[in-house]
Amino acid sequence: MRTTRWAVLGPGQIGGWFARALPRSEHGTLHAVASSDRDRAAAFARAHGASVTGTYAEILAREDVDAVYVSTVHTTHADLAVAALVAGKAVLCEKPVAPTAAETDRVLDAAAASGMPFVEAYKHQFGPLARALHATVADGALGTPLHVTSAFGFEAAERTGRLFDPALAGGAILDVGGYPVSLAVAVAAAAGVDLSALTVTDVAGTVGPTGVDEHASATIAADGLTAAVECSIVADLPRSAVVEGPAGALRLDDAFGSRADSAASFVVRAGGRERVVDAPPVDPFAAEADAVSLALADGRTEAPEMPWEHTRTVARLLDRWRAVVVTAAPRAPGGPATRARD
Structure with missing residues (x-):
């Protein structure tokens, strides 16, 4: 090659x-x-x-x-x-x-x-652990319907720079909200949920004095799946995820890994037993590059780790989530963050 x-x-x-x-x-x-x-x-x-x-x-x-x-x-x-x-x-x-x-x-x-x-x-979608997670959902061991809980948030040192600049599309939803949303979309796809039916409900959030969303939560829902997602650039949130069904659950204490390594394991509880699924960690940036190289070599336009349907779905959901937060909590110039809820 x-x-x-x-x-x-x-x-x-x-x-x-x-x-x-x-x-x-x-x-x-x-x-x-x-x-x-x-x-x-x-x-x-x-x-x-x-x-x-x-x-x-x-x-x-x-x-x-x-x-x-x-x-x-x-x-x-x-x-x-x-x-x-x-x-x-x-x-x-x-x-x-x-x-x-x-x-x-x-x-x-x-x-x-x-x-x-x-x-x-979306780096957490690349590598053997993501494949194992999707396979666990696809085999039906957790049952249906599924419920996903996931978050990603950190506390920025100060409210300056790209993250807090509306002209540069700053804000929590676009910067880190895509992590829990893309995970929910991947779980939905593995479970056979119609991605086009996914909607955004139960939106809440805060908009800061610069006009960007600083903290937000929402529910992603369709027949067969609900997902409670949360993100922040002003508060540390656990970067974990739980996928639950009537027959069992899986838990990722580290759902998204770091920039240097992918997450390495998750726990599955089903049938009264608990097991740990381990996978060799990979450099997520290297894995992303190789996914593109393989697509190029094979004459494909898409990579299975992040197909275009997932990209379109995540973009649509983020668009709606962000619009509701920013519209419901208009900027108060120079003042404190304002709260939104639909």
């Missing part, structure tokens, strides 16, 4: 994690770095051993780049991804693909038209 020559579009913190992970992938190597700032691209390339640097347009025009990793701010993902797809590059795009479901659809439409792989980088 030919080695995939990668370019990082956006030499920031997350791009650095990806660059450091590529040597641990089976099929990829870092070849190029692109940025709107040439000096920044050059410094990143020196630090990580890339041989080519340039502007986004220059790197996308090169024939010696096979795939790109889009690691810029949320509001620039869609345009860069579309440009890369039009240029004939495979794309691994940091989550979320775009701040809205409509923009996400635009990217996926461009991917379909190009025939190139496009994969959204």
Whole structure:
């Protein structure tokens, strides 16, 4: 299998994690770095051993780049991804693909038209543990209907920067809310739930003085599944998940892993017995890169770990969740956070 020559579009913190992970992938190597700032691209390339640097347009025009990793701010993902797809590059795009479901659809439409792989980088969906979790749900051992409880939250040191900037699509829902929502969507798919029927209800949240959602919760529901999800950028929340059914339950104390390693185990309780399911941890960034490389080699446009139906569903649910929180709790300039509930 030919080695995939990668370019990082956006030499920031997350791009650095990806660059450091590529040597641990089976099929990829870092070849190029692109940025709107040439000096920044050059410094990143020196630090990580890339041989080519340039502007986004220059790197996308090169024939010696096979795939790109889009690691810029949320509001620039869609345009860069579309440009890369039009240029004939495979794309691994940091989550979320775009701040809205409509923009996400635009990217996926461009991917379909190009025939190139496009994969959204929800890292916890890649690797043997995710496959084992989905198989456990699919075999029916927990029974139906299922209920998922999951959260992801942290306390930001201060209310500044990208996370708290509405112009850059800041806020908890787009930054970390996608983790519990994408997990719920994957569980729903494994259980045979109709993803198009998933809806958002029981929304609550707070909007801070900068106008972004800082803490939010909701229920994701359809026939056969409910999921209680929560996210925050102003409070630490357990990064755990529980999937329960009438016949049993599974528990992930660490549902999402770290940037360096995937989660390594979960506990299943069914039939009066409890067992631990272990899987070898993997570097999630390397696993994402290899998923794209395999799709490229096989002539596929999608990766099974994060198929386009999941990407569209997560985007639709995040869009609705965010709209309800921000609309129900309008910004109070300079004042405290305001609370929303539908």
